[in-house]
Amino acid sequence: MRSQSYIFLIVVIVLGLLSGFGFAKLKAHYGLDVQGGIRLTYRMDLTKVKPDQQKNPKEIQTKLINILTSRAAGALGVVEPIITAKGDDQIVVDLPGLTNVQQAEDVMGSSARVEFYWAKTVSTELEPNRPYTFSESNDPHLPGIDFHEKIGGKTITPKDPQYKDIIKGWDLILAGDELQSADPVNINGNYDPELHFSQSGSQKMQDWSRRHINKRENLAAVLDNVVLSIAYVKDGEILSDSATIEGKFPDGYVTKLCSMLNSGALPVNLDLLGSQSLDPSLGSYALQKMVTAGLIAFGLIALFLIGYYAFPGFVAVLALSLYVLFTLTVLKVAGATFSLAGIAGFILSVGMAVDANILVFERFKEEIRSGKPLPSALELGFRRALSAIFDSNACTIITSLVLVDLGTGPVKGFATTLVIGVLVSLFTAVAVTRSLLIFFVGSGIAVNPKLYAVDRNWFGAEKRGESLHVVQKSMRWFLISGITIVVSIPFFFLGGFRQNVELQGGFQASYAISDTSISSDAIQHNLEAANLRGGNVQFANIAAEGAVPAHREVDISLPPQASISNNKDEDNKTFIAKSAGIDSMLLANTTPGFQKIGPQLQEETRNNAILGVLLSAGLIIVYLAIRFGTGFGGFMAGLRFGVSAIGALLHDILVVFGTAAIVGFLFHWEVSALFLTAMLTMIGFSVHDTIVIFDRIRENLRRSKKTEEFGDLMNRSITQSFARSINTSGTVIVTLMILLFFGTATNELKFFVASMLIGIISGTYSSIYNASPILYLWDKAIAKKKGPQSSLVGMVAAEMARNRTITTQAATQTAVPTSPDGTRTYGQVRRRANEPKRGIEIEDED
Numbered sequence: 001m002r003s004q005s006y007i008f009l010i011v012v013i014v015l016g017l018l019s020g021f022g023f024a025k026l027k028a029h030y031g032l033d034v035q036g037g038i039r040l041t042y043r044m045d046l047t048k049v050k051p052d053q054q055k056n057p058k059e060i061q062t063k064l065i066n067i068l069t070s071r072a073a074g075a076l077g078v079v080e081p082i083i084t085a086k087g088d089d090q091i092v093v094d095l096p097g098l099t100n101v102q103q104a105e106d107v108m109g110s111s112a113r114v115e116f117y118w119a120k121t122v123s124t125e126l127e128p129n130r131p132y133t134f135s136e137s138n139d140p141h142l143p144g145i146d147f148h149e150k151i152g153g154k155t156i157t158p159k160d161p162q163y164k165d166i167i168k169g170w171d172l173i174l175a176g177d178e179l180q181s182a183d184p185v186n187i188n189g190n191y192d193p194e195l196h197f198s199q200s201g202s203q204k205m206q207d208w209s210r211r212h213i214n215k216r217e218n219l220a221a222v223l224d225n226v227v228l229s230i231a232y233v234k235d236g237e238i239l240s241d242s243a244t245i246e247g248k249f250p251d252g253y254v255t256k257l258c259s260m261l262n263s264g265a266l267p268v269n270l271d272l273l274g275s276q277s278l279d280p281s282l283g284s285y286a287l288q289k290m291v292t293a294g295l296i297a298f299g300l301i302a303l304f305l306i307g308y309y310a311f312p313g314f315v316a317v318l319a320l321s322l323y324v325l326f327t328l329t330v331l332k333v334a335g336a337t338f339s340l341a342g343i344a345g346f347i348l349s350v351g352m353a354v355d356a357n358i359l360v361f362e363r364f365k366e367e368i369r370s371g372k373p374l375p376s377a378l379e380l381g382f383r384r385a386l387s388a389i390f391d392s393n394a395c396t397i398i399t400s401l402v403l404v405d406l407g408t409g410p411v412k413g414f415a416t417t418l419v420i421g422v423l424v425s426l427f428t429a430v431a432v433t434r435s436l437l438i439f440f441v442g443s444g445i446a447v448n449p450k451l452y453a454v455d456r457n458w459f460g461a462e463k464r465g466e467s468l469h470v471v472q473k474s475m476r477w478f479l480i481s482g483i484t485i486v487v488s489i490p491f492f493f494l495g496g497f498r499q500n501v502e503l504q505g506g507f508q509a510s511y512a513i514s515d516t517s518i519s520s521d522a523i524q525h526n527l528e529a530a531n532l533r534g535g536n537v538q539f540a541n542i543a544a545e546g547a548v549p550a551h552r553e554v555d556i557s558l559p560p561q562a563s564i565s566n567n568k569d570e571d572n573k574t575f576i577a578k579s580a581g582i583d584s585m586l587l588a589n590t591t592p593g594f595q596k597i598g599p600q601l602q603e604e605t606r607n608n609a610i611l612g613v614l615l616s617a618g619l620i621i622v623y624l625a626i627r628f629g630t631g632f633g634g635f636m637a638g639l640r641f642g643v644s645a646i647g648a649l650l651h652d653i654l655v656v657f658g659t660a661a662i663v664g665f666l667f668h669w670e671v672s673a674l675f676l677t678a679m680l681t682m683i684g685f686s687v688h689d690t691i692v693i694f695d696r697i698r699e700n701l702r703r704s705k706k707t708e709e710f711g712d713l714m715n716r717s718i719t720q721s722f723a724r725s726i727n728t729s730g731t732v733i734v735t736l737m738i739l740l741f742f743g744t745a746t747n748e749l750k751f752f753v754a755s756m757l758i759g760i761i762s763g764t765y766s767s768i769y770n771a772s773p774i775l776y777l778w779d780k781a782i783a784k785k786k787g788p789q790s791s792l793v794g795m796v797a798a799e800m801a802r803n804r805t806i807t808t809q810a811a812t813q814t815a816v817p818t819s820p821d822g823t824r825t826y827g828q829v830r831r832r833a834n835e836p837k838r839g840i841e842i843e844d845e846d
Contacts, residue, residue, distance in 0.1 A: 009435065009436070010438040011435065012322070012435050012436065016322055019322075020325060022333060023329045025333070026329070026333060026775070029336070030281075030287075030337070030338050030339075031094075031117045031337045031339030031413060032094055032339070033278050033283050033339050033341075034099060034284065034286070034339065034340060035097065035206075035280055036279055036280025036282075037094060037097055037099075037277070038094075038098045038099070038101055038104045038275065038277050038278075039094050039276040040092075040095075040104060040274060041092050042090065042091045042092075042093070042270040042272055043091075043273050044064070044089045044090070044091070044268045044271075045270065046060075046089065048268070049267075061088070061089075062085075065084070065091065067370065068091065069081055070264070070819065071108060071263045072095055072107075074259035075259040075260040075263070076095065076107055076108075078095045078097065079097070080569065081094065081095055081096070090273070091431050093108050096119070101275055105275060105798060106562075109224075109270050109272055110223065110260060110376070111223075111266045112264065112265045113176020113179075113265045113266070114176055114261065115175055115176050116205070116219060116220065116221055116222070117173060117220045117222055118212075118218070118220075119217075119227075120165065120218075121169050121170065122147070122218050122230060124132055124215075124216050124217060124232060126215060127497045129807055131150055131406070132156075133150065134146065134148070134227075135148065136247065143248065143249045143250060144158050144228055147163070147166055147271070158227075158313060163225070163226075167220075167222060167225060169787040173205060173208045174197065174201050174204050174205055175201075176265050177265055178199045178201030178204070179197060179201065179265070180196045180197055180201070181610050182194065182257070182261040182262055184254045184255050185244060185248070191249070191254040191255070192244050192247065192249070193244070193254050193257055193261070194242060194244045194245075195242060195243050196241060196242045197241050198615055201791045202241040205239045205240060205241075206239065208239075209233055209237065210238060213233075213235075213236070213238065214235045214236065216232040216233065216234075217233060218231070219232070219233055219239075221243075228245050228247055229245040229246055230406050231246060254452060273597070274598055276593070276595040276596070277593055277594045277595070279512075279593050279822070283340070285745055286745035286749065286791055289745050290343050290344065291343075292742065294347040295538045297351065297734065297738045298350060300738070301350070301351065301734070301735070304730070305317055308453065308456060309358075309361050309453055309456075309725065310451055310453035310456075311452060312361045312437065312453075315433060315437055316354065316357040316433060317430045319429065320350065320357075322428055323350070323425055326424050327346065327349070327420060327421050327424045328346075331346075336416055337413050339343050339414070339518070340746075340749055342413035342416070342417040344739060344752065345418045346417050348681075348736065348739075348756070349417065349418055349425065350735065351736075352688075353684070354388045354420065354727075354731045355389075355392070355425075355429070355731075356385075356433075358724050358728050359389055359728075360381050360382055360385045360389075360429065361381070362385075362721075362723055363384050363385045364377055364380075364452070365381070365453075366720070367381050368449060368452060368454045369383075374447060378438070386430070386517075388692045389429065389430070391624075392695075393422050393425070393426055394669070395623065395688055395691065396418070396685065396688055397684075398616060398619050399616045399683050399684035400415045400418045400419045400681075400684065401419065402612050402680065403677060403680055404419065411673050411677045414674075414681075415576075415677070418681065420534075444515065449785040450650055457723050458722070459560065465553060466719070467712065467718075467719045468715055468718055468722065470714070471711045471715060471718075471772055472711055474777060477769035478770070478773070481651050481765075481769075482768070484655055485654045485655060485658055488657075488661050490657075491665045494665050496629065496661035496662060496664040496665030497657070497660060498664040498668065498669070498670045499670060500670035500672040501557055501558075501559075501595055501596075502597055502605045502673045503606050503671060503672070505559065506558050506561065507572060507576065507594070507595070507596050507597075508556070508557045508593075508594070508597075509573055509576045509577070509593070510555050510556075510593035511582060511586055512583050512586065513552055513584050515552075515585045516552050520537040520539060523547040523554065524537050526581035526582075527579055527580055530578075530579035532576070534555060534559045537554065537556055537580075537668065538747055538770065539552055539553065556576060573592070598759055605673055608764060612680055613679065617646050617683070618682055620645065620646065621639070621646055622642070624638060624641050624645060625638035625639040625642040628698060629643040640778055640792070641775065642780065643696075643778075644694075644775040645690045645769065647690070647770065647771065648690060648763075649683055649690075649766070651766045652682060652762040653683075655759070655762040656678075656679060656682060656758055659755070660675065660755065663754065669751045670747075670751070672748055672752075674748055674749070675752060675755050679755065680758075682760060682763060685759070686760075686762070686766060686767060687833050689729065689764055689767035689770040692724060692725070693717060693767060693768065693771070696718075696721050697713070699717075700716060700717050701792060702796060704793065710776065710792065713793075714772055716770075718768060729761070733757065733760060736753055739753045740753045740757060779791050828829035
């Protein structure tokens with residue numbers, strides 16, 4: 001063992017050095033909520049795509065991602081744009097560092113298909129009686145042409161629905177896919193785009209101009225239903241392979257337009273489902289707070305591990321330090337995006353990573369108390385804790401993978417971080433902690449049993465051979481659970497359960513205001529007076545000291561409003577600020593955050609939330625039924641464990657939803673996609689805790705005492721797992737409390753962490769006092785109805801009897817061989833030293 005211990009130590013040191021080198025060299029990619037920027041969510045319009053292309057939307061998605069990435073880097077100048085596919089028909093565009101939402105929407109959502117039309121309804125010198133005249137647009141931010149009706153004198157701008165109808169009345173000459181390239185050209189000090197056509201496009205342009213030579217007909221260049229330019233063809237001129245669009249364009253517009261056109265036309269039109277802008281100053285402040293909170297949490301966890309587990313706790317701290325290094329390196333290598341939610345997930349995973357170590361140490365202490373020598377106790381502790389570690393972490397991974405599939409942005413980042421964290425924690429607990437302990441024990445450094453705090457526990461019941469009385473008092477625990485749910489019901493009817501724009505659609509704007517005395521009621525009153533009803537106003541934390549002058553962050557959420565959607569005179573952020581009466585209080589050097597969610601994205605977010613909870617619960621039930629049914633009773637017996645775990649989980653879900661209604665009523669906090677992420681994380685952790693107890697019940701069923709009833713066996717199993725539940729949940733709860741009070745700079749993050757905190761406290765209670773009693777009562781009811789043989793104890797006994805029969809038959813057949821002359825001979829029975837005492841092996845006589 002001594003030689004192996006040095007090999008293990010060398011492996012751990014090499015891995016640590018490689019991870020340290022990778023961590024130092026690789027660059028971290030931060031999310032928009034950290035560095036600021038714009039997020040746009042689009043859906044592909046596949047209605048006009050050919051049937052054969054509709055069968056393969058992924059191919060169109062891939063082409064769109066390439067085009068949009070090129071546009072973001074070229075036309076918008078974004079250094080590291082992140083363009084990702086979502087589902088089969090959506091594209092999510094992240095543009096770090098960008099602040100102009102309208103510019104981003106114009107560039108990324110543009111089809112980049114410049115089409116040329118014969119503007120046959122616009123009057124010319126030779127045809128003055130046509131119904132429309134035109135002029136350059138007066139909007140400096142929107143280059144293009146306005147039309148004027150000759151009858152009535154109405155001016156029609158690109159914002160009017162009638163504008164598109166005018167274009168539909170024209171004849172298309174040249175389609176957008178017949179553009180070959182575009183270049184900015186300097187004409188009299190102004191830049192105009194010069195377009196070069198393909199061979200087929202050149203021929204079409206030439207044919208049209210020949211048919212209308214010397215008629216001075218108007219040729220219109222149209223981009224995304226906006227006429228960029230109208231000009232007549234000069235006498236005697238035949239257009240061919242190029243054309244220059246002359247117009248009054250804002251500074252820099254032509255260069256960006258040419259870059260966008262050269263990136264390629266979109267293969268399909270894109271419908272904007274939602275947009276969001278995020279302020280970088282708040283993100284950097286939030287990051288600083290969260291990192292500080294993470295360091296405090298790590299320090300407290302380290303003190304607890306060493307204080308409670310003594311020398312193994314010290315080893316766990318070393319392993320935990322390597323876990324942090326390994327996980328951050330893996331995340332960097334994988335190109336993961338460090339959003340605020342993702343960083344919170346990583347900090348949470350540090351608290352959860354302790355769980356596997358605690359499981360091993362508790363089993364390790366049991367083996368030492370039973371009289372095993374230190375090396376044997378160490379091996380048995382790891383071996384017997386492995387199934388619980390594997391099953392509990394598998395359920396966390398299941399819920400996280402559901403989030404990865406259904407979520408986007410911060411949700412996906414959080415779930416990805418948690419999955420990687422769980423996988424790395426399995427490695428550090430099973431390999432690194434084990435390797436370090438083997439080294440210290442095998443090298444003779446730590447062989448004194450006093451170093452392992454064997455007799456240290458919370459209540460001493462297990463040490464005295466006593467058990468907690470849990471399952472026989474089931475009604476008491478169910479009553480407590482019922483009370484915690486019922487007290488929150490009135491708050492649902494009082495409007496406490498508030499949904500943000502992700503779930504109800506609409507608008508959400510964040511502002512930094514200089515008036516630190518204005519109340520949310522005053523802002524709410526102003527919104528009501530401006531006919532913006534149904535809104536929600538909440539104040540966030542005061543910004544970082546020194547970042548901007550002293551101010552307050554105010555978040556305003558509004559459901560879909562016709563008065564906002566029809567607003568044409570100013571952007572929505574300004575319109576909402578004026579309606580709220582805070583426009584004069586805005587700080588000039590800050591960028592307000594803004595989010596707009598359309599009905600399609602809102603419906604999808606809500607549906608995904610419901611689907612996520614149902615899918616996670618279903619997968620966990622099936623997984624537990626298979627795992628716990630293996631070895632006795634089959635799938636249906638295992639189903640008792642799975643459904644009992646979900647029964648306790650239902651309690652946790654109702655408690656968290658009830659808490660959301662209470663804090664929504666008291667503090668105006670809103671339920672968002674991150675809240676639903678907290679729900680699914682809580683689902684994984686709650687089942688995680690339950691599995692450890694169920695795993696001990698499964699183990700004790702195989703080694704039950706003859707006179708022990710099932711209820712007493714369950715109480716004994718709960719008692720044996722109690723210290724583990726308290727210690728594991730305690731480290732996670734402390735981590736979340738530090739994040740809640742010191743590490744969250746936004747209301748959304750604070751609600752996210754608070755929801756997980758309540759869920760994990762509830763999950764710790766329900767795994768002990770709900771899940772086990774449900775399993776006990778269910779098994780008792782089945783035994784009463786179908787007989788003792790149908791109970792879990794009966795099925796295990798039958799399974800073990802079958803195994804003994806099979807072993808005996810195999811031993812008998814092998815132990816009595818037949819000689820060539822047909823007589824029986826008996827050989828010498830010998831068992832190998834490393835073989836379990838299940839059967840016998842016959843060694844032939846010489």
